[in-house]
Amino acid sequence: MPAPSYDAIVVGSGISGGWAAKELTEKGLTVLLLERGKNIEHITDYLNATKGPWEYAHRGRHTRAMELAYPVLKRDYPLNETNLDWWVSDQESPYTEIKRFDWFRGYHVGGRSLMWGRQSYRWSDFDFEANAKEGIAVDWPIRYADISPWYDYVERHAGISGSREGMPQLPDGQFQPAMPLNCGEELIAGRLKPQFGGRRRIIPGRTANLTQPLPGRSPCMYRNACWLGCPYGGYFSTQSSTLPAAVATGRLTLKPFAIVTEVLYDRDKKRATGVRVLDAVTNQTTDYTAKVVFLCASTLNSTWLLLRSATDVWPGGLGSSSEALGHNLMDHHFRVGASGRLEEPGLDDKYYSGRRPTGFYIPRYRNLFGDKREYLRGFGYQGSASRQGWSRAVAELGIGGAFKDAMAQPGAWTIGATAFGEMLPNHANRVSIDPSKKDKWGLPVLAIDCATGENERLMRKDMMNDMAETLEAAGVKQVRTYDNECFPGMGIHEMGTARMGRDRKTSVLNAHNQVWDAPNVFVTDGSCMVSTACPNPSLTYMALTARAADFAVAELKRHNL
Amino acid sequence: MASVIDRREAIRRVTALLGGIAFVGGTGLLEASERLHPRAAVTRRGVGRFTAQDVALLDEVADTILPETKTPGAKAAQTGAFMALMVTDTYTDRNQEVFRDGMQKLNAASFMTSTPAQRLASLEQLDREQKAYMDARRGNDTPPHFFRMMKELALLGYFTSEIGCTQAQRYVEAPGGFEPCVPYTPGERAWAGHA
Numbered sequence: 178m179p180a181p182s183y184d185a186i187v188v189g190s191g192i193s194g195g196w197a198a199k200e201l202t203e204k205g206l207t208v209l210l211l212e213r214g215k216n217i218e219h220i221t222d223y224l225n226a227t228k229g230p231w232e233y234a235h236r237g238r239h240t241r242a243m244e245l246a247y248p249v250l251k252r253d254y255p256l257n258e259t260n261l262d263w264w265v266s267d268q269e270s271p272y273t274e275i276k277r278f279d280w281f282r283g284y285h286v287g288g289r290s291l292m293w294g295r296q297s298y299r300w301s302d303f304d305f306e307a308n309a310k311e312g313i314a315v316d317w318p319i320r321y322a323d324i325s326p327w328y329d330y331v332e333r334h335a336g337i338s339g340s341r342e343g344m345p346q347l348p349d350g351q352f353q354p355a356m357p358l359n360c361g362e363e364l365i366a367g368r369l370k371p372q373f374g375g376r377r378r379i380i381p382g383r384t385a386n387l388t389q390p391l392p393g394r395s396p397c398m399y400r401n402a403c404w405l406g407c408p409y410g411g412y413f414s415t416q417s418s419t420l421p422a423a424v425a426t427g428r429l430t431l432k433p434f435a436i437v438t439e440v441l442y443d444r445d446k447k448r449a450t451g452v453r454v455l456d457a458v459t460n461q462t463t464d465y466t467a468k469v470v471f472l473c474a475s476t477l478n479s480t481w482l483l484l485r486s487a488t489d490v491w492p493g494g495l496g497s498s499s500e501a502l503g504h505n506l507m508d509h510h511f512r513v514g515a516s517g518r519l520e521e522p523g524l525d526d527k528y529y530s531g532r533r534p535t536g537f538y539i540p541r542y543r544n545l546f547g548d549k550r551e552y553l554r555g556f557g558y559q560g561s562a563s564r565q566g567w568s569r570a571v572a573e574l575g576i577g578g579a580f581k582d583a584m585a586q587p588g589a590w591t592i593g594a595t596a597f598g599e600m601l602p603n604h605a606n607r608v609s610i611d612p613s614k615k616d617k618w619g620l621p622v623l624a625i626d627c628a629t630g631e632n633e634r635l636m637r638k639d640m641m642n643d644m645a646e647t648l649e650a651a652g653v654k655q656v657r658t659y660d661n662e663c664f665p666g667m668g669i670h671e672m673g674t675a676r677m678g679r680d681r682k683t684s685v686l687n688a689h690n691q692v693w694d695a696p697n698v699f700v701t702d703g704s705c706m707v708s709t710a711c712p713n714p715s716l717t718y719m720a721l722t723a724r725a726a727d728f729a730v731a732e733l734k735r736h737n738l
Numbered sequence: 739m740a741s742v743i744d745r746r747e748a749i750r751r752v753t754a755l756l757g758g759i760a761f762v763g764g765t766g767l768l769e770a771s772e773r774l775h776p777r778a779a780v781t782r783r784g785v786g787r788f789t790a791q792d793v794a795l796l797d798e799v800a801d802t803i804l805p806e807t808k809t810p811g812a813k814a815a816q817t818g819a820f821m822a823l824m825v826t827d828t829y830t831d832r833n834q835e836v837f838r839d840g841m842q843k844l845n846a847a848s849f850m851t852s853t854p855a856q857r858l859a860s861l862e863q864l865d866r867e868q869k870a871y872m873d874a875r876r877g878n879d880t881p882p883h884f885f886r887m888m889k890e891l892a893l894l895g896y897f898t899s900e901i902g903c904t905q906a907q908r909y910v911e912a913p914g915g916f917e918p919c920v921p922y923t924p925g926e927r928a929w930a931g932h933a
Contacts, residue, residue, distance in 0.1 A: 399912075
């Protein structure tokens with residue numbers, strides 16, 4: 178039987194894959210969208226979306242049995258009772274940790290677009306130019322001007338709410354109205370304005386939650402339960418946003434339970450011919466052919482796939498003719514910051530209503546506009562102010578009726594923020610195939626060897642102390658700092674390992690995300706990143722994917738692929 | 739493309755969803771682990787290793803910490819059974835023993851046959867003890883005080899119960915809007931969180 182043929186194959190259905198499928202189908206291509214996990218239907222499969230806390234036996238917490246079954250997931254918040262089904266089993270899909278790396282994955286239609294934090298920020302030329310200016314790694318092959326129109330484009334469709342602030346390090350975009358700061362945050366933001374030369378600014382978090390309707394989607398209902406799936410389509414996910422658009426073209430074929438084991442490569446034509454798919458349920462193998470292949474399987478999974486592909490030509494895999502494939506794995510480092518109390522006369526008479534699914538943001542100010550630190554790059558803060566809930570009662574002295582009624586009322590105003598710092602690319606931070614260990618489907622697993630370095634260590638001091646200094650300067654009391662230790666992967670912002678570049682000897686992809694050695698293969702997820710900047714990366718994946726899809730279709734028309 | 743769904747349509751969709759709730763998580767991945775750490779069986783005779791008498795004791799402890807006021811108390815929210823479940827399913831062996839030893843101490847002090855005033859006095863004494871102990875404790879090498887465990891589980895069990903969310907606090911599943919700054923009068927209940 179001849180291999181089923183499509184114009185394009187997209188591997189992975191998360192944030193990047195969903196965008197690739199939407200753009201390619203809307204531009205007239207027939208697209209096969211492959212997803213290694215199960216399908217999750219929009220709305221009808223969000224089985225826990227509207228449950229109250231009391232509807233979970235352990236009220237959402239995790240059990241000892243769950244800890245035993247999910248040894249990696251238990252390291253942080255993903256191990257919980259409310260959406261356990263959406264996180265990958267360490268047992269079925271193991272990997273080798275040469276150094277500790279917390280790999281939190283979602284293998285299902287929509288991928289981590291269903292569970293993501295939704296913070297959406299543009300990167301600026303401070304980010305795209307940094308490697309070149311400082312002589313770090315390689316230069317980004319693009320600048321802000323190349324991606325800016327694509328930010329415009331994806332923001333309009335995804336629906337990003339935010340405020341226009343005119344800050345060059347965090348460019349404004351095509352925003353829906355922002356989700357406002359609450360009264361505690363507004364107070365501190367105002368107090369901060371005249372301090373530090375006005376460079377530390379509290380702005381509303383920019384988030385992929387709607388404040389105005391979009392076709393087929395309601396504005397956010399302020400449930401703050403996004404990670405359970407939103408029955409209103411209130412936040413951007415593949416299911417709420419890109420998949421319906423792709424389906425509407427009539428040119429999309431979505432195939433769940435399809436594990437791509439390799440990209441098929443024709444050494445004479447120097448092109449990919451398609452992909453080989455292992456059915457995750459039946460273990461049967463099928464080859465599919467296409468003119469174009471988009472790898473959007475998530476940072477480490479796209480690279481894992483490249484490492485397994487075209488090994489008859491390059492033993493190190495497709496893209497390994499450069500020295501870059503598998504190298505320069507990065508993540509954001511965080512879990513460090515400060516918090517304190519707002520002991521303000523009059524504020525105890527203020528509260529808020531509705532559960533806002535975002536907080537405030539303090540854009541990067543270090544090593545910018547003349548500031549110079551002992552480390553390179555910088556960090557931003559995500560935080561919020563709120564009134565304490567009942568859990569304050571655990572550490573307080575008290576028993577009986579008056580205590581109970583007091584704890585059922587909102588407590589003191591508190592405020593806190595966590596820093597998200599840039600991690601420098603480092604050739605030594607790498608992934609490779611571990612032939613000694615196989616996953617449930619017989620594929621040799623990925624070995625991860627990654628650690629943060631001296632630059633991050635130095636930056637973390639500022640990340641912690643700056644927040645304390647900022648809060649105190651704004652009149653916050655009882656300020657406490659914390660550094661809860663951070664291992665790569667915990668940020669769930671893994672980036673790099675198949676970076677873009679200007680030179681095929683030092684990069685895997687060119688400026689349009691094409692694999693140098695196979696121009697009809699595009700990698701547009703986090704693997705393509707050349708540096709991490711400090712703002713959250715997903716919006717940039719969306720823009721890069723839409724841009725690459727536009728280029729791919731134009732090249733197809735010019736018969737260049 | 740589908741047209742913009744209005745709020746009524748959205749509510750209809752959610753209502754349809756509520757009718758179709760299924761159990762999530764029974765994928766078999768947990769089965770082997772649950773043989774090692776079996777989930778507490780909940781029957782009329784008790785919860786896991788906790789007998790019905792044990793659960794009754796925990797109900798009374800929780801209800802002394804969080805009694806009925808204008809709103810129902812912890813016993814009405816079946817907090818004792820929840821505490822027994824959490825100890826069985828989530829506590830380490832060491833902490834389970836500390837918890838059960840604590841129950842023995844309460845039984846030895848005839849907690850169940852004490853008057854409400856005596857119960858309050860004895861738990862207030864334990865509360866001061868646990869607070870002093872926990873404030874001085876460093877790291878996890880020594881177990882927490884048993885009464886800190888009881889108080890924490892009672893608070894969690896009560897304030898995340900349906901009574902605790904919807905009566906002691908205010909619970910709105912889908913608020914539909916966000917007001918960043920509203921007047922607050924002392925005595926008004928807190929908003930409960932979503933799951």
